[in-house]
Amino acid sequence: MTTAQQSPQSARSLTWTRRRASVSRFWATYRSHRAGLLGLAGLALIALVALLAPLLVGSDVQSVTTAPGSALEAPSDEFLLGTDQFGRSLFGLLIWGARISLMVGLLAAFLSVAIGTLVGIIAGHFGGWFATVLMRITDWFLVMPTLVLAIVLATVLDHSIWTVILAIGVTSWPTTARLVRAQTLAVESRPYIERAKALGGGHGHVMSRHVLPNVMPLVLAQTTLGISNAILTEATLAFLGLxxxxxxxxxxxxQDAREAGAVSSGHWWYLAPPGIAIALVALSFTLCGRAIESVLNPKLGAGR
Structure with a gap:
C-alpha cells in the first residue's frame, strides 16, 4: 500500500480517535453533574416504559368497548390509578400516552432546531440585506406568542399528530436562530475561516465543514431544552381539544378529565397522574439540557 493510500486512512483514523476522546471527555464531565444524571436516568426510565407499553399493559387498554372497569373508579389494587369515564385503566393510558407525548416532543423539537439552525447559519454567513430580511422575519415570529400561532395552525389544519408537530416546530424556532446566528458570527471571525476561503472553499464547504461543527454543541443543548417546551405545548394543544x-x-x-368534570367532582386521580408525568418529563429534559450547557460552556457552571 502506497503512502498516498495510507494517508486518507490515517486521517480518518485520527479523526475518529479524536471524536471518541471528545465523547469520553464529555461523558466524564457530564457525570459530575448529579442533576444531569438524575434527569438522564428519568428519561431513560420513561423511554423504556414507553417502548415496552404493549408488553406492560397491552394494546387493548385504549379501547372503550372492552374497558374492564366502571366509570371513574378510585385507585385500587385492580386499578392502580383508577379509571376514566369509560372504565379504562388510567395506569395503562398513562403508559401509552408517554409514547405520543415523547414522539411529539422529540420530532417537534428536531424540526424547530433544524429550521432555527438553518436560518441562523445562513444569516450569519452571508450577512447583508438577505440576513437583515431573515432576522426581521425571525423577530416577527419571536414577538408573536408561540402558543397563539400554534393554536391558529392546529385549528386551520386537520386534527392529527403531524399537525401538532408541524404547528410546534414552525413556531418555536426563532430563539434557536438567534443563538446560532450569534455563534456563527463568532466562528466566521476566526482566522481559519479566512484560510479556508483563500484555499477555494465555497459557501457550502465553509458552512458545513467549519461553521456547523462549531455550532453543534449549542444546537444539542438547545434541542434538549426545546423538547420539554414542545411536550408542554403539545399538552396544552391537546388540553384545548386541538x-x-x-x-x-x-x-x-x-382534556378528557376536564370534559368528565373531574375538577368539580373531586376525581383527583384523573387529573394528577398525567399532570405529574408532564412535569417530570419536562424537568428531566431541562436538567439534561442545563447539564449539557455546563459541560460545553464551563463558564456557565462556574457562574451558578
Whole structure:
C-alpha cells in the first residue's frame, strides 16, 4: 500500500480517535453533574416504559368497548390509578400516552432546531440585506406568542399528530436562530475561516465543514431544552381539544378529565397522574439540557 493510500486512512483514523476522546471527555464531565444524571436516568426510565407499553399493559387498554372497569373508579389494587369515564385503566393510558407525548416532543423539537439552525447559519454567513430580511422575519415570529400561532395552525389544519408537530416546530424556532446566528458570527471571525476561503472553499464547504461543527454543541443543548417546551405545548394543544382525538396523550387525558368534570367532582386521580408525568418529563429534559450547557460552556457552571 502506497503512502498516498495510507494517508486518507490515517486521517480518518485520527479523526475518529479524536471524536471518541471528545465523547469520553464529555461523558466524564457530564457525570459530575448529579442533576444531569438524575434527569438522564428519568428519561431513560420513561423511554423504556414507553417502548415496552404493549408488553406492560397491552394494546387493548385504549379501547372503550372492552374497558374492564366502571366509570371513574378510585385507585385500587385492580386499578392502580383508577379509571376514566369509560372504565379504562388510567395506569395503562398513562403508559401509552408517554409514547405520543415523547414522539411529539422529540420530532417537534428536531424540526424547530433544524429550521432555527438553518436560518441562523445562513444569516450569519452571508450577512447583508438577505440576513437583515431573515432576522426581521425571525423577530416577527419571536414577538408573536408561540402558543397563539400554534393554536391558529392546529385549528386551520386537520386534527392529527403531524399537525401538532408541524404547528410546534414552525413556531418555536426563532430563539434557536438567534443563538446560532450569534455563534456563527463568532466562528466566521476566526482566522481559519479566512484560510479556508483563500484555499477555494465555497459557501457550502465553509458552512458545513467549519461553521456547523462549531455550532453543534449549542444546537444539542438547545434541542434538549426545546423538547420539554414542545411536550408542554403539545399538552396544552391537546388540553384545548386541538390534538388528535384518536390517540392517547397526556394532554389528551387532561382534556378528557376536564370534559368528565373531574375538577368539580373531586376525581383527583384523573387529573394528577398525567399532570405529574408532564412535569417530570419536562424537568428531566431541562436538567439534561442545563447539564449539557455546563459541560460545553464551563463558564456557565462556574457562574451558578
Amino acid at each position: 390534538g388528535d382525538p384518536t390517540l392517547i396523550s397526556w394532554g389528551g387525558m387532561l
